[in-house]
Amino acid sequence: xxxxxxxxxxxxxxxxxxxxxxxxxxxxVIYSFNxxxxxxVWSHASxxxxxxxxxxxxxVSAVVLSLKIAFLSAxxxxxxxxxxxxxxxxxxxxRGRTLLSSMASAPLVMPDVIVGLSLLLMLVSLQHWLGFPxxxxxxxxxxxxxxxxxxxxxxxxxxxxxxxxRLDEAAMDLGCKPFQVFxxxxxxxxxxxLVSAFLLTFTLSFDxxxxxxxxxxxxxxTLPMVIFSRARLGLNPTINAVATMTITxxxxxxxxxxxxxxxxxxxRKREIALAYSESNK
Amino acid sequence: xxxxxNYLHSLRHGRSVVIGVPYxxxxxxxxxxxxxxxxxxxxxxQSTSVSNMIDWTQGWPTIKLNFANYLFLASDSLYIQTxxxxxxxxxxxxxxxxxxxxPFAYFMARSPKHLQPMLLMxxxxxxxxxxxxxIYAWKTLLVSNGVIxxxxxxxxxxxxxxxxxxxxxxxxxxxxxxxxxxxxxxxFANLSKLDLRYLEAAADLGTSPFKAFWLITVPxxxxxxxxxxxxxxxxxxxxxxxxxxxxGPDTLMIGRVLWDEFFSNNDWPIASAVAVVMILLILxxxxxxxxxxxxxxxxxx
Numbered sequence: 229x230x231x232x233x234x235x236x237x238x239x240x241x242x243x244x245x246x247x248x249x250x251x252x253x254x255x256x257v258i259y260s261f262n263x264x265x266x267x268x269v270w271s272h273a274s275x276x277x278x279x280x281x282x283x284x285x286x287x288v289s290a291v292v293l294s295l296k297i298a299f300l301s302a303x304x305x306x307x308x309x310x311x312x313x314x315x316x317x318x319x320x321x322x323r324g325r326t327l328l329s330s331m332a333s334a335p336l337v338m339p340d341v342i343v344g345l346s347l348l349l350m351l352v353s354l355q356h357w358l359g360f361p362x363x364x365x366x367x368x369x370x371x372x373x374x375x376x377x378x379x380x381x382x383x384x385x386x387x388x389x390x391x392x393x394r395l396d397e398a399a400m401d402l403g404c405k406p407f408q409v410f411x412x413x414x415x416x417x418x419x420x421x422l423v424s425a426f427l428l429t430f431t432l433s434f435d436x437x438x439x440x441x442x443x444x445x446x447x448x449x450t451l452p453m454v455i456f457s458r459a460r461l462g463l464n465p466t467i468n469a470v471a472t473m474t475i476t477x478x479x480x481x482x483x484x485x486x487x488x489x490x491x492x493x494x495x496r497k498r499e500i501a502l503a504y505s506e507s508n509k
Numbered sequence: 510x511x512x513x514x515n516y517l518h519s520l521r522h523g524r525s526v527v528i529g530v531p532y533x534x535x536x537x538x539x540x541x542x543x544x545x546x547x548x549x550x551x552x553x554x555q556s557t558s559v560s561n562m563i564d565w566t567q568g569w570p571t572i573k574l575n576f577a578n579y580l581f582l583a584s585d586s587l588y589i590q591t592x593x594x595x596x597x598x599x600x601x602x603x604x605x606x607x608x609x610x611x612p613f614a615y616f617m618a619r620s621p622k623h624l625q626p627m628l629l630m631x632x633x634x635x636x637x638x639x640x641x642x643x644i645y646a647w648k649t650l651l652v653s654n655g656v657i658x659x660x661x662x663x664x665x666x667x668x669x670x671x672x673x674x675x676x677x678x679x680x681x682x683x684x685x686x687x688x689x690x691x692x693x694x695x696x697f698a699n700l701s702k703l704d705l706r707y708l709e710a711a712a713d714l715g716t717s718p719f720k721a722f723w724l725i726t727v728p729x730x731x732x733x734x735x736x737x738x739x740x741x742x743x744x745x746x747x748x749x750x751x752x753x754x755x756x757g758p759d760t761l762m763i764g765r766v767l768w769d770e771f772f773s774n775n776d777w778p779i780a781s782a783v784a785v786v787m788i789l790l791i792l793x794x795x796x797x798x799x800x801x802x803x804x805x806x807x808x809x810x
Binding site: 237238239241242248249250251252253255256257266269308311312314315318319322324328329331332335337338339340341342345346347349350353370372373377385388406407431434435437438442452455457459460463467468470471474476479480482486 | 523524528530531532534535536538539540541542543546547549558574577596609613616617619620628630631632634635637638640641642643645646647649650652654656658659686689690743746747748749750753764767768771777780781784787788789791795
């Protein structure tokens with residue numbers, strides 16, 4: 229094979245994979261503007277299903293519930309994930325470290341059905357003894373926060389490993405108390421990772437159907453639960469409209485955050501360079 | 510505010526707080542729930558509370574273990590078949606992801622450096638859009654009056670719609686589609702660090718590029734291959750949503766059986782026993798993954 233042929237083959241392979249990855253997404257978006265009730269038969273373009281969506285009270289209240297749960301569970305995930313990452317990375321030797329790190333990675337490898345089943349059985353036993361918690365928003369929140377904590381731990385850990393611990397030591401040499409070191413040195417350096425962890429765990433929660441189905445009670449249907457129950461029955465044009473709207477929001481958010489992150493990274497590097505050049509004067 | 514900070518300063522046991530908080534959290538939500546699953550899998554249908562497991566008839570507490578649920582799983586060929594077919598589907602998915610993903614990651618690692626962040630972001634972007642909706646989208650594409658069949662028929666490539674939906678084909682398409690990025694990312698991370706001087710040295714010594722690829726590139730990317738394969742195989746094994754939406758009545762997957770035992774049959778002990786066996790099945794690939802990761806960090810340090 230000649231060099232040019234190799235290159236053409238490589239390019240073709242990559243384009244084919246991207247096409248495979250984006251084909252379903254593009255189809256969803258295009259057919260959301262299809263006026264026909266038959267999802268796959270194109271009639272003409274319209275916003276018919278977007279209007280139907282606005283009047284669909286089940287869907288609208290599901291979106292509100294999902295947003296609430298996603299926001300709260302992402303906050304909890306980042307908080308507990310940061311604790312876990314600190315415990316595992318700043319304290320290398322303590323009894324039960326292996327147990328903690330296995331427990332923190334268990335939700336990542338365990339199938340969702342097992343995490344959901346085990347949490348539900350635990351909550352049922354708890355309810356049996358204590359009379360609470362009632363299944364609903366709070367129980368779904370716990371499930372999502374557990375899964376989110378595991379992911380947030382990974383994100384924060386990767387940042388902690390890159391961070392220069394000499395900065396902490398320098399701050400302590402200059403008289404900072406441990407909490408001040410955290411507040412003035414560690415936290416600002418950690419901020420980008422906390423933002424990524426929040427966004428990741430928010431999306432995970434907003435997308436979850438299995439844990440929610442196990443942990444939800446009557447009257448608490450999250451958006452994925454509503455979509456899932458409709459998708460099981462067959463094709464439904466309102467799902468396409470929901471999909472297009474979430475895809476739009478997510479794409480804007482991802483692009484904005486990647487711009488923000490690269491901007492913050494550049495700013496940080498500039499400041500470091502400035503600090504070095506000033507100290508060398 | 511200052512008061513709070515002063516109070517926090519006075520906490521001499523910062524270390525035990527930092528370790529204790531996540532410990533409590535995970536013991537409550539990860540360890541105890543799994544213990545309860547194990548316990549219920551060893552109990553009878555009617556008695557699901559702890560008190561029934563402890564037997565006082567002999568004057569001191571003895572724990573009654575009941576393996577009836579496991580014996581039931583072992584005696585019913587449906588469960589064994591389902592475990593075997595889950596492993597088969599997960600394995601086929603892994604092989605296809607590797608076949609598609611390896612060349613892709615290789616080409617991506619060889620593409621111009623300034624393009625790589627964008628190529629990488631294009632792989633990650635579908636991750637951020639709902640998994641459920643992307644699986645649903647395949648339904649739109651694959652059903653007999655779906656988009657692909659309509660296009661092929663209007664182009665007169667086929668006369669009758671192809672049966673692509675609710676069978677192994679649609680299941681595997683959905684699984685490959687969902688897990689391909691998990692294969693590509695670790696492979697790319699690995700292949701982009703490959704020292705090209707090895708390949709130059711091989712070429713200088715007269716090795717053909719094809720032979721150099723198999724003798725140098727592939728063995729050096731072994732850690733990436735193992736990591737990617739396990740990241741696909743493990744979640745594919747326990748998948749529920751994809752077989753439920755894209756699979757058919759005869760595509761048996763264990764996640765679906767667990768769900769049905771729990772929600773349709775209300776049989777908690779059997780569902781728990783199914784879950785425990787599933788965890789045992791996952792431990793082996795987990796161990797392989799951990800070993801390869803440990804070797805990787807050993808090489809680094």
